[in-house]
Structures are given as C-alpha cells and as structure tokens.
Amino acid sequence: MTAAAGNKDYLQQSEAVRERFERLKQRPVTLEVRGLHKQFQGSEGPVTALRNINFKTHQREFVCVIGPSGCGKSTLIRILAGLESATEGQVLLDDKPVYGPGPDRGMVFQGYTLFPWLTVKKNVMFGLLQSGAPRARAESEALQWIDLVGLSRFADHYPHQLSGGMKQRVAIARALANQPRILLMDEPFGALDAQTRAKMQSYLMDIWQHIDITVLFITHDLDEAVYLADRILVLKAHPGEVQELIEVPVPQPRSPEQRLSPEFIATKQRLEELIHPPGSEEDNSDHLDMVRLVPLDSEVRSVL
Amino acid sequence: MSHSTPLLAVRRELPPRQRRFVTLLSFLLPLLLWCAVSYVPGLWQPLVKITDPGSVSYFKPGMQIEKALFRQETAKAEAAGTALPAGEPANPVYLPAPHEVATALYTSFVTEPARRSEKWLHESLWESIQVIFWGFLLSSLFGVPLGILAGTFPFFSRLIEPFVEFFRYLPAPAFGALAVAILGIYHAPKIAIIFIGTFFQQVLIIANTTRKLDPSLLEAAQTLGAKNRALVFKVVVPGILPELYRDMRILLGWAWTYLIVAELIGTSSGITWFITQQARYKNFDNVFAAIIIIGIIGLASDLLLAALGKRLFPWDKQSKGDRA
Structure with a gap:
C-alpha cells in the first residue's frame, strides 16, 4: 500500500467549484435511475450484470461512467437508451418513465453506426425526417448541425470517405439534430488514436458549452473521464455496482493544460485506486523465468 | 527501392498488368488444351476415319471406327490378300475442332432451319431469354420481399423458412410433369420450373x-x-441493397441452369431445342456454338450487372474489389 491510498485531496474543492456544484444541483433533473437491476441468463445460471444502480443527472451536466471491464457500463447505457430492458428498477426522463428507444435520448456508439448508403447530410437528416419534419427544414437544420461539428465541406461525402474522428463528429451531429434531452455516449472515442481522441474531447467540450444538453458518457479512460466530467460515476465489476460518485474538483471550462493541475492528478489517482486497487494485478515474474529463449539482461552488455 | 509482388502471395492483389494477363490466361489455357487435342496429331485421336473402305464390306468413306477394329480388319484383309482399307486418325465427331466451332458460331445463325416450321437460332435464343426473364422476375417478385421479411422478423422467419428449407430439396425438374398437366405444354410450365428452381433458394x-x-x-x-x-x-432495405444485388446476380446464374431442364418439358423449345436438334443431326459444331453462346450471354450479362452495381451503389466498399 502506498501513501497515495486514502489520499482525500480530490475531495478538496475550491470556492468557485463548490458554488458551481451547488448551482448544478439546483437545476432540474433530466435523467433519474432508480433501483436498476439487470440479470442475464448465463450458461451457468443467472449472472447479475447490474445491482441496485441509483443516480440522477441534472440539466446541462456532464456525467462520466467509468469502471473496469465487466462492470456492466455498456449494459447500463443500453438500458438507458431503451435498447435493452432492465430486470428491475426504473429509468425516468423528466420524471416520466421511459420504455424502449426514442429520439429523446440520443445515442453515440463506439462503432460510429453511420448509415453507409447516406451522405453526411442525409445521415444527420435521418432523425429529423423520422420526427416528421418537412424535407426543406430538415435539410437546413442538418446543415447547421454539420456546421457546428465543423464538417460543412463534407456534407455530400459518404461515411466511407471520412476518417474515424470525422465519422464520430457526424454521429454526434446526427444524435444532436433530434434535440434530445440527454446525449448518451458509449465509449465514443474508444476506437480513435490518441491524438484524434484528444481533439475530439476538445470538440465535445466546445459543443457541450454552446448548447443546452446533458451528457452521459461511458469510458474506460481515466484521463478522459476527469477531463470531461462534472461528476464521475465509478462502477465496480461482478456484480456491477456504484462504488462512488465523484465530484470532479477541476474548474470549468476545461482546457488541456489543466491535466497537470493538482486537482486533476488527485482525482485521477482516486480513480486509479478504485478501478485498479493495489494487489489486483497478477504477478507475472514467474512467467518471465520461463522465457529462456531470449537473451537475458545480463547477457546483453549495457551501452553505459 | 520497389519490390515487385511475387506472383503467388497470400491475399495480395496482383498489379493491373498481371491481373489482365492472368484473366486472359484463364480463358486461353482451356482453349489451348482444346487446340492441342484437336490439332496435334496422335495426342488423342482414338478413332480412324475411313478414306477408302478397301475390301471391308461394312466400311464406308467418312465412317469413324475404333483403331483396334481398323487394325483387326486390316490384318484380316492382309491375310486374305484382298484390298486394304485406308483411313486417317481422327477425333470423335462429338469433339469438333475450335475453327469448326468458330465458323459454326456464325453459320448457325444464318443457316435456314431444316424445316419451315422450325425456328432460326436467334429466334430460339430469344425464346429462352424470355422464359428466363419471366421465371426470374416472378420468382423475385415474391422471393425478395419474403426473404427480407424472414430476415427482419423472427416471426416470419419461423413461419416461412422451415417449409422453404424442405421444399428446396425437391428437385425442380421433378415438377415437370405436374407443371405440364396444370399449365399446358407451352411457355408456362417452363417458367414455372425456373420459378421453382430459383424461388426457394432466393428466399433463404x-x-x-x-x-x-x-x-x-x-x-x-x-x-x-x-x-x-x-x-x-x-x-434494412437500403442497408442490404448491394448484397441483395450480388445475390440476384448469382441467382440469375442458377436460373440459367434450370433453363435447360425447363425447355425439355412439354414441347421442347428455345436454345435447348436447338441443341438437341443439332445433336440429332450430329452437327456437334453447332451444339458447341450454342453452348458457348449461353456462356457468353451469361458472362456478359453478369459483367454488365456488376458494372451497373458499381454505379448504383457508390458507397459500397466491397464492389470496388469486384472482378473486372
């Protein structure tokens, strides 16, 4: 155990941050999850994926959900989107229970899921046309959203002509075009390389600051969670349960330089403790002994 | 430094020039084999074509007989001291040489039918194309929507697929007699056979x-x-469209294979009638010509559809790697 364990620095909030959280909690609740359970029928009896999940998101709040693999974070967001049903519990949107998928909860998937047969513009128009908007209005609105994500030049391109980051921007525009109450994002930047991911995070922050949207964002990247979130919902695995709900003490609006600030580092350390507790890693020094086929350190002369 | 790709590399596309060359080779090799068998003396030629019957009573000029028999009769005549038969090595009449078939490709179109009631080759072909067209269209009219329904809704999958799965094992030609009894002897039963042969596969x-x-x-x-x-x-529909289009191209090929059976049913008609008729007259050059024409029509229509597919579905990544 290192001295970092039990470090409560991340609980220290500056005056401005504390006031901000107080104001945030005054805002109306957009999404509420009450006593959510999810059980799967596995080959060896029932498996509990989620147990007693409770939380609320407030209007214009950015909440990240983080946890080790197998904690059911993807199951959770799929239940919120209505793509799967909960075994028990309720999902309330603006105090009304929701069943099944709907345009009031926009979703961005890790795998882009753009319609390959539609151009960027028509992809973004899809939801608008579904809700019965006339074609001309849908088109002009779609173009505004495409402009917001900076892809005006690519409005008539097909998805296969775009890079991963661009595709994901289209997916965000497509979800936002429906003006959902909440934007659900399931590891949206997971498939992108590090540079593109950093850029996309800034883009998303930028968009979020400019429009009235609540975001629930799933990630397994600790850095990403601290950088983006107002609050972080930390889940643990087997079964998936809420471990802690962390209020991120890093002031808003965020900028990449804050990654080096003490609050940022303290929060990240706390996440590290929760998700990779010391001693949980397997010791593999035994296995190294078995690797006799490669020259050992001592057999290779050091250049120093 | 540029490496040239080796000719045999796992899943590595060939450079364009080699690709064209190898494509050409795929047609050239069988043709070369055919030429060799036809033109190189002694390579095969299992028969003897009689030029002079000599004293053998049943030999006639132009007749083809087994080499062994020819030798036997020659030996007999030699022993008897009568006139020796003469002949030259020949391939069987059912394997005409390439140049004969090439000529037949032209002459079969311009040769008047033996009887006035019979059809010219182009009329026979047109008949076949019509039968294929209607059979395939009818099958697609029902098969495509049912297939999409079954693939989309598990309810329809359960309702449709078990029976279709059973029915597709029943050979389409087995319904020939039934089709004639119900639909008469002209085009209708033939279209029905193509329908039965295509439809059930199509749904699945x-x-x-x-x-x-x-x-x-x-x-x-x-x-x-x-x-x-x-x-x-x-x-669903726009999402599967490029794949569906590829499926239809393959199914159209199957429809052609059922054509030959279908046309033998009732009154034989179309290209099959032409082929059987010519085989009866022992005009095997015309038979080969007709078979090659079917191949050319099939390949040409498939290439045309492939090219059309590329224009229809510009977003389809797979079609870029398509042949041609």
Whole structure:
C-alpha cells in the first residue's frame, strides 16, 4: 500500500467549484435511475450484470461512467437508451418513465453506426425526417448541425470517405439534430488514436458549452473521464455496482493544460485506486523465468 | 527501392498488368488444351476415319471406327490378300475442332432451319431469354420481399423458412410433369420450373443476407426515432441493397441452369431445342456454338450487372474489389 491510498485531496474543492456544484444541483433533473437491476441468463445460471444502480443527472451536466471491464457500463447505457430492458428498477426522463428507444435520448456508439448508403447530410437528416419534419427544414437544420461539428465541406461525402474522428463528429451531429434531452455516449472515442481522441474531447467540450444538453458518457479512460466530467460515476465489476460518485474538483471550462493541475492528478489517482486497487494485478515474474529463449539482461552488455 | 509482388502471395492483389494477363490466361489455357487435342496429331485421336473402305464390306468413306477394329480388319484383309482399307486418325465427331466451332458460331445463325416450321437460332435464343426473364422476375417478385421479411422478423422467419428449407430439396425438374398437366405444354410450365428452381433458394439466401445487416445500424436508427416500418424501408432495405444485388446476380446464374431442364418439358423449345436438334443431326459444331453462346450471354450479362452495381451503389466498399 502506498501513501497515495486514502489520499482525500480530490475531495478538496475550491470556492468557485463548490458554488458551481451547488448551482448544478439546483437545476432540474433530466435523467433519474432508480433501483436498476439487470440479470442475464448465463450458461451457468443467472449472472447479475447490474445491482441496485441509483443516480440522477441534472440539466446541462456532464456525467462520466467509468469502471473496469465487466462492470456492466455498456449494459447500463443500453438500458438507458431503451435498447435493452432492465430486470428491475426504473429509468425516468423528466420524471416520466421511459420504455424502449426514442429520439429523446440520443445515442453515440463506439462503432460510429453511420448509415453507409447516406451522405453526411442525409445521415444527420435521418432523425429529423423520422420526427416528421418537412424535407426543406430538415435539410437546413442538418446543415447547421454539420456546421457546428465543423464538417460543412463534407456534407455530400459518404461515411466511407471520412476518417474515424470525422465519422464520430457526424454521429454526434446526427444524435444532436433530434434535440434530445440527454446525449448518451458509449465509449465514443474508444476506437480513435490518441491524438484524434484528444481533439475530439476538445470538440465535445466546445459543443457541450454552446448548447443546452446533458451528457452521459461511458469510458474506460481515466484521463478522459476527469477531463470531461462534472461528476464521475465509478462502477465496480461482478456484480456491477456504484462504488462512488465523484465530484470532479477541476474548474470549468476545461482546457488541456489543466491535466497537470493538482486537482486533476488527485482525482485521477482516486480513480486509479478504485478501478485498479493495489494487489489486483497478477504477478507475472514467474512467467518471465520461463522465457529462456531470449537473451537475458545480463547477457546483453549495457551501452553505459 | 520497389519490390515487385511475387506472383503467388497470400491475399495480395496482383498489379493491373498481371491481373489482365492472368484473366486472359484463364480463358486461353482451356482453349489451348482444346487446340492441342484437336490439332496435334496422335495426342488423342482414338478413332480412324475411313478414306477408302478397301475390301471391308461394312466400311464406308467418312465412317469413324475404333483403331483396334481398323487394325483387326486390316490384318484380316492382309491375310486374305484382298484390298486394304485406308483411313486417317481422327477425333470423335462429338469433339469438333475450335475453327469448326468458330465458323459454326456464325453459320448457325444464318443457316435456314431444316424445316419451315422450325425456328432460326436467334429466334430460339430469344425464346429462352424470355422464359428466363419471366421465371426470374416472378420468382423475385415474391422471393425478395419474403426473404427480407424472414430476415427482419423472427416471426416470419419461423413461419416461412422451415417449409422453404424442405421444399428446396425437391428437385425442380421433378415438377415437370405436374407443371405440364396444370399449365399446358407451352411457355408456362417452363417458367414455372425456373420459378421453382430459383424461388426457394432466393428466399433463404436473401433472408440470410438480411440477417447479416449490422444490428447496430438498426439500434442507431431506433435511438433516432425510427419505428418498425421505417426500420424496414429506411434501414434494412437500403442497408442490404448491394448484397441483395450480388445475390440476384448469382441467382440469375442458377436460373440459367434450370433453363435447360425447363425447355425439355412439354414441347421442347428455345436454345435447348436447338441443341438437341443439332445433336440429332450430329452437327456437334453447332451444339458447341450454342453452348458457348449461353456462356457468353451469361458472362456478359453478369459483367454488365456488376458494372451497373458499381454505379448504383457508390458507397459500397466491397464492389470496388469486384472482378473486372
């Protein structure tokens, strides 16, 4: 155990941050999850994926959900989107229970899921046309959203002509075009390389600051969670349960330089403790002994 | 430094020049084999074509007989001291040489039919194309929607597929007599055979293609507010269209194979009638010509459809790697 364990620095909030959280909690609740359970029928009896999940998101709040693999974070967001049903519990949107998928909860998937047969513009128009908007209005609105994500030049391109980051921007525009109450994002930047991911995070922050949207964002990247979130919902695995709900003490609006600030580092350390507790890693020094086929350190002369 | 790709590299596309060359080779090699067998003396030539019957009573000029028999009769005549038969080595009449078939490709079109009631080759071909067209169209009219329904809704999958699975094992030609009894002897039973041969496969293949559609596209559409109807017509149908088109090209090829059986049913007609008729007259050059014409029509229509597919579905990544 290192001295970092039990470090409560991340609980220290500056005056401005504390006031901000107080104001945030005054805002109306957009999404509420009450006593959510999810059980799967596995080959060896029932498996509990989620147990007693409770939380609320407030209007214009950015909440990240983080946890080790197998904690059911993807199951959770799929239940919120209505793509799967909960075994028990309720999902309330603006105090009304929701069943099944709907345009009031926009979703961005890790795998882009753009319609390959539609151009960027028509992809973004899809939801608008579904809700019965006339074609001309849908088109002009779609173009505004495409402009917001900076892809005006690519409005008539097909998805296969775009890079991963661009595709994901289209997916965000497509979800936002429906003006959902909440934007659900399931590891949206997971498939992108590090540079593109950093850029996309800034883009998303930028968009979020400019429009009235609540975001629930799933990630397994600790850095990403601290950088983006107002609050972080930390889940643990087997079964998936809420471990802690962390209020991120890093002031808003965020900028990449804050990654080096003490609050940022303290929060990240706390996440590290929760998700990779010391001693949980397997010791593999035994296995190294078995690797006799490669020259050992001592057999290779050091250049120093 | 540029490396030239080796000719045999696992899953590595050949450079364009080599690709064209190898494509040409795939036609050239069988042709070369055919030429060798036809023109190189002694390579095969299992028969003797009689030029002079000599004293053998049943030999006639132009007659083809087994080499062994020829030798036997020659020996007999030699022993008896009568006139020796003469002949030259020849291939069987059912294997005409390439140049004969090439000529037949032209002459079979311009040769007047033996009887006035009979059809010219181009008329026979046109008849065949019509039968294929109607058979395939009718099959697709029912098969495509049923396949899409079965691939989209498990309810329809359960309702349709078990029976179709059973029926597709029943050989289409087995329904020939039944089709004639019900539909008469002209085109209708032939169209019915092509329908039976194509339809059941079509439903299953298209149901499978529909099931292969990325389910996350359907989920995305649902989170954008699409309901059942829109999911089918705005997501499933456009989503599978390029694959569906490829399936249809393959199925059209199958329809051609059923054509030959279909045309033998009732009054034999179309290209099959031409082939059987010419075989009866022992005009095997014409038979080969007709078979090659079927091949050319098949390949040409498939290449045409492939090219059309590329224009129809510009977003389709797979069609870029398509042949040609």
